Amino acid sequence: MTTIIEVSDVSKSYGGVVANKDISMKVEQGGITGLIGPNGSGKTTLFNSIVGYHPIDSGSIKFENKEISKLQVPEIARLGLLRTFQQTRIYGEMNGVENMLISQPHRKMSLRDAFTVNKKEDYERADHLLEFVGLYEKRFLQSGSLSFGQQKLLEFAMALMNEPTCLLLDEPTAGINPTLINGLIDRLRRANEEFGITLFIIEHNMRVIMNMADHIYCLAHGEMLAEGKPADIQNDQRVVDAYLGAH
Amino acid sequence: MTIAKTLLYAVLLLIIFAAPFLFPDFRTQLATLWLMIIVALTWDMTGGQMGYNSLGNIFFYGTGMYACAVVGIAIAYPVAEYTNASGGGIYKFTDTQYFLGAALGILFAGVFCSLCALIIGYFTFSLRGPYFAIGTLGVAIAAGELVSNWDFVGGGQGIALPVYPNDLDEGKLFFYFLFAGTGIILFIFLNWMYKTRFGAAINAIRDDEEKAEAMGIHTLRYKLTTWAIAAFFVGVAGGISAYQLIHFEPLETAYQTINLGIFMVVCVLLGGKGTLWGPIIGAIIFQVFKEVTWNYLLGWQWVALGALIVVTVVYFQDGIMGWLKHTKPEWFGIRVEKSADGGANS
Amino acid sequence: MDQIMGNLGLLFEFPVVNLKIIIDGVMIGALFALAAYGLALVWGVMNVKNLAQGDFVIAGGYIAWWVAGLGVPALFGVPLAFIIMWGIGWVIYKLVITRVIERDLFTSLLATFGIAIMMAQLLNLMFGSDTQSVNLGYETLFFFDGFVDVPIAKLIGVCMATVLAICVIVFMKFSRMGQAIRATSQDARAARVLGIDTEKVYAFTFSLNAAICGAAGAIIVMVWVIQPFYGITYAIRAFVIVTAAGLGNLPGVIAAGLGIGALEQYGSHIFGIGYQQAIAVLLLLLVLVFRMIQQRRSRQVLK
Secondary structure (H helix, E strand, O other): OOEEEEEEEEEEEEOOEEEEEEEEEEEEOOOEEEEEOOOOOOHHHHHHHHHOOOOOOEEEEEEOOEEOOOOOHHHHHHOOEEEOOOOOOOOOOOEHHHHHHHOOOHHHOOHHHHOOEOOHHHHHHHHHHHHHHOOHHHOOEEHHHOOHHHHHHHHHHHHHHOOOOEEEEEOOOOOOOHHHHHHHHHHHHHHHHHOOOEEEEEOOOHHHHHHHOOEEEEEEOOEEEEEEOHHHHHHOHHHHHHHHHHO | OHHHHHHHHHHHHHHHHHHHHHOHHHHHHHHHHHHHHHHHHHHHHHHOOOOOOOOOOHHHHHHHHHHHHHHHHHOOOOHHHHHHOOOOOOOOOOHHHHHHHHHHHHHHHHHHHHHHHHHHHHHHOOEOHHHHHHHHHHHHHHHHHHHOOOHHHOHHHOEEOOOOOOOHHHHHHHHHHHHHHHHHHHHHHHHHHOOEHHHHHHHHHHHOHHHHHHOOOOHHHHHHHHHHHHHHHHHHHHHHHHHHHOEEOHHHHHOOOOOHHHHHHHHHHHHOOOOOOHHHHHHHHHHHHHHHHHHHOOOOHHHHHHHHHHHHHHHOOOHHHHHHHHHOHHHHOOEOOOOOOOOOOO | OHHHHHHHHHHHHOHHHHHHHHHHHHHHHHHHHHHHHHHHHHHHHHOOOOOOHHHHHHHHHHHHHHHHHOOOOHHHHHHHHHHHHHHHHHHHHHHHHHHHOOOOHHHHHHHHHHHHHHHHHHHHHHHOOOOEOOOOOOOEEEEOOOOEEEEHHHHHHHHHHHHHHHHHHHHHHHOHHHHHHHHHHHOHHHHHHOOOOHHHHHHHHHHHHHHHHHHHHHHHHHHOOEOHHHHHHHHHHHHHHHHHHOOOOHHHHHHHHHHHHHHHHHHHHHHOHHHHHHHHHHHHHHHHHHHHHHHHHOOOOEO
8 A cells, every 4th residue: 555645743833832743644545544532632733734724833744745734725635635624614505516516626627628518427427426425305405505414415525526536534423413424434435445535534433433444543632642453542541541531 | 498588688689789779869878888887797707706806907997998099009100209299189090090000909908908917816816805805906096106107108198099080970889889799798708607617616716715725626727817807808898998088097087996996896786796697787777877867966976976885885785686586596596405494403 | 217216316325315204204104003003993893994094084184174274273173183083983883884894894895985985075075176284384493404304393293193192002001991992802702791882892993993093184184285085095004004014013003104104205205206106005015915925924815
């Protein structure tokens, strides 16, 4: 397996507060990597450093062997490193299909291509992916009127439409009805297997991440606490302590 | 549906062609109406469809005027000498010189304004929201002030272009159809563009630019392209205006920040932002209102205009189309989840 | 071009000319800073970017000019402009601003632009479009063989601006209302929870801003000239200063105000008086570009 994201010795502090200290980690191509940690452990800070939301103090972040720690958000996104938002962000005024069509991979389009009307295949692909996440019936409804869980599924479908190489998910199950979580896990796994998209998931819900990921990193107090297979992490006393200590 | 639509467009075309003959006394006003439609439609490209509210689109109008005039003069005489004499009637243009100059000038105005939009946009499109509005307003004001100090183009005196060579009434028709033609081309182009992927992408930038960036949309490239297209048409309209008005000067006619510069925004807000027909309807209402009331207001026109802006912005910002969309969503094919109660539970 | 080089050469040949330009610039800049402080106040407290700022200044100037014409001693124009503009600000707040506070920023920008157009046109209808000023009749002091002239009127103007600024600062720091204003600007919702009537705070802030601008205008009419359509330039200057200094940065606002006053004087000395408005606007663009580059370095945009 090749490494797709390589984070080495990244530090980031806000004012005097150290949010990330000398973090190093790797995301392997084609796998599902998880990032866990109690509240305030610096997960989201690390995530935002990778996608280019703020400058990092030191260290390096590489995506497909290209240094990205100095790039802007859109430049990073155009490399094929896509993210979803914890607070779901879809285009609420448009309906499901329109949302999907907007999410076509513009980074693969020249300006000439952009000035064309959507083809039949594009609609079919949109419909197919909406069916994949179970929103086919609701595809013509204004998406802002969908429930939060459905919006989250729509955002996921949009991300798939974009054909990313690597998808970063920020707490995909947060705020979702527990009965829907299993369905979502299943779809994430299938996206990984069928479309070959590398997944990097921040997750607070231990059960979810243990079920899904093949490699897990655990942060605590801004430092890398442990890494390994789900089973190892589950039995790691330090991880258990960190979680118990935080609650 | 399509038959009805074809019929509608046919009738509209007929009206457009018949109007200057039905109302021969109002040819200039009708031409101005087309100018308003053009600037409103182009303002809506960035303001309504892309979410970038420019207060400086008038820059392209003024620049178009000057670019067109300079080229139009330059094919016959040295520009500096000509402007130095303020036109003055000394310099005669043959028919060929006039029409060739106007044609080249108007085209050059469009292209030149597009280039300006690319350069200015490269800087201003990194600004968001109010900073963009103020930044573009700054560009327009600065340009007016600089041009009025630039003797090559006549400084504060402005430029006087040659008069239409033949019959004056024929001239009015000529300018009416120049404006109308530009407006129709613009409408057909936008009608198509808003349906393309590009149109969807600029809507995405309007609704959530951060998300659009995160989805890898070439935001800057699309913003620049949109503005450059808008600038092209405003520039062309400016060029036509330059020949229509014959004489113009920098601050009150060309870079008329508080005049046409704000009219276009009001037209779009009145008719409805982000729709194809909104700016057109708004421009028609505004222009009719202005022509009917202007002369009765006895110097209070501008105060009334300020009040109109305030009232529109504060009480009626969604405009006519926005209001229709709100009350009759089914006309626009908008469907909402029936059982949704705020969408909190899944 | 030759003229520009000549003007530049003058600065090096007679360094004392620099002193004159800087003194002039700082005196005018003090008044810019006042208007900018008002803008920062309104911007910070209720997130309204007021494009009518400059027209408040000009309106204040016309009030002072008008009462001076009636025979009232000119210096009384300053407090009078303060009071009258307070009332006008309050009316504008109740009619318009209160309805745009919660809306998006372009709404408030455009609404205040509409107000700016209305005010400029009203002033034009009432007082005509000629430039006006009030002659205080004081002498002018000369230094360095007459190279540096300081009219006493300008000195008085600067002193009054300083006094006004100090009063406002003391008021903001120690009075109950001032504290409420500062609390609201930090977190309006929290302030509401603590029982502060934010609507009242907003109305007060906006009126105070109009009053400060009015007083600044009344001083400007004594040391400079006003004209109904000069407003937008003052508004833009205020934006330049606030954008350069940032919100809630009082020393920054003062420094930027004085600096921009001096830069404008240098500009109009070098390029000629005709470029004065253009220079004010070009400074805005410069500051915006500079701030943009700064933000870009921290992977952010200016919004």
